[in-house]
Amino acid sequence: MFGRHGAELAAVIVEPVAGNMGCVAPRAGFLERLRALTREAGALLIFDEVITGFRLGPGGAQERFGITPDLTCLGKIIGGGLPVGAYGGRSDIMALVAPDGPVYQAGTLSGNPLAMAAGSATLDALSAAAGYDRLEALGTRLQAGLRDAAAAAGVDLTVNRVGSMLTPFFCRGPVTDLRSAKTADTSAYATFFHAMLKRGAYLPPAQLEAAFLSLAHTDEDVERTLEMARQALAELRDSHGRS
Numbered sequence: 001m002f003g004r005h006g007a008e009l010a011a012v013i014v015e016p017v018a019g020n021m022g023c024v025a026p027r028a029g030f031l032e033r034l035r036a037l038t039r040e041a042g043a044l045l046i047f048d049e050v051i052t053g054f055r056l057g058p059g060g061a062q063e064r065f066g067i068t069p070d071l072t073c074l075g076k077i078i079g080g081g082l083p084v085g086a087y088g089g090r091s092d093i094m095a096l097v098a099p100d101g102p103v104y105q106a107g108t109l110s111g112n113p114l115a116m117a118a119g120s121a122t123l124d125a126l127s128a129a130a131g132y133d134r135l136e137a138l139g140t141r142l143q144a145g146l147r148d149a150a151a152a153a154g155v156d157l158t159v160n161r162v163g164s165m166l167t168p169f170f171c172r173g174p175v176t177d178l179r180s181a182k183t184a185d186t187s188a189y190a191t192f193f194h195a196m197l198k199r200g201a202y203l204p205p206a207q208l209e210a211a212f213l214s215l216a217h218t219d220e221d222v223e224r225t226l227e228m229a230r231q232a233l234a235e236l237r238d239s240h241g242r243s
Contacts, residue, residue, distance in 0.1 A: 002037045011044035016061035019051035021181045022167035023160045023210040031067045050075035056163040080118030083109050131215055135164040138213050145226035153233035164213040195232035201225050
């Protein structure tokens with residue numbers, strides 16, 4: 001696309017870690033190449049960090065992967081789950097926004113005091129007591145436990161995880177893009193979802209969505225979830241004729 005239309009492209013907007021086809025990390029060099037191509041063409045690189053912002057670290061995915069975009073979009077994560085959005089970027093771009101520039105921007109919930117207070121408290125909690133180290137440890141434990149449980153049940157399962165984001169794909173994998181994500185068995189996921197739900201675990205209701213860990217989760221929560229998963233995967237094996 002850049003080879004054919006580079007001079008015409010205004011921007012590339014991308015989730016630096018995909019969360020809307022399940023959790024899929026960028027391949028090595030992908031974000032770096034996007035950064036180089038957009039810079040060469042004079043196009044903007046815009047990171048949609050609505051999902052990844054503050055989930056993967058205080059600086060989001062761009063900090064984790066060492067790539068600085070021209071603009072960043074953030075969502076309700078910065079309001080502790082309450083309705084809020086934000087964007088920021090290079091000073092010359094931000095200077096175009098009113099009152100400094102000609103681009104008018106407003107929002108019904110802009111600066112909502114409840115959302116701001118909740119967001120401030122959330123960021124304080126993440127900053128305290130090695131919050132991101134804790135999320136990484138919980139994620140590692142859950143990922144490994146799900147893989148082990150699936151192997152024990154004889155169920156094909158690929159578990160993708162980046163930080164506190166995680167998706168169990170019901171396929172052999174690897175899952176590296178939308179095409180491979182779509183090889184996952186959605187009927188198997190549906191069976192697993194309902195088996196988990198009746199045991200008290202509420203997962204994302206669709207295969208191509210990401211699950212998130214939070215500081216509210218404890219080691220006991222993860223272990224309880226894994227015990228439910230072991231039971232649910234055995235139920236899946238029996239209902240789908242897997243061996």
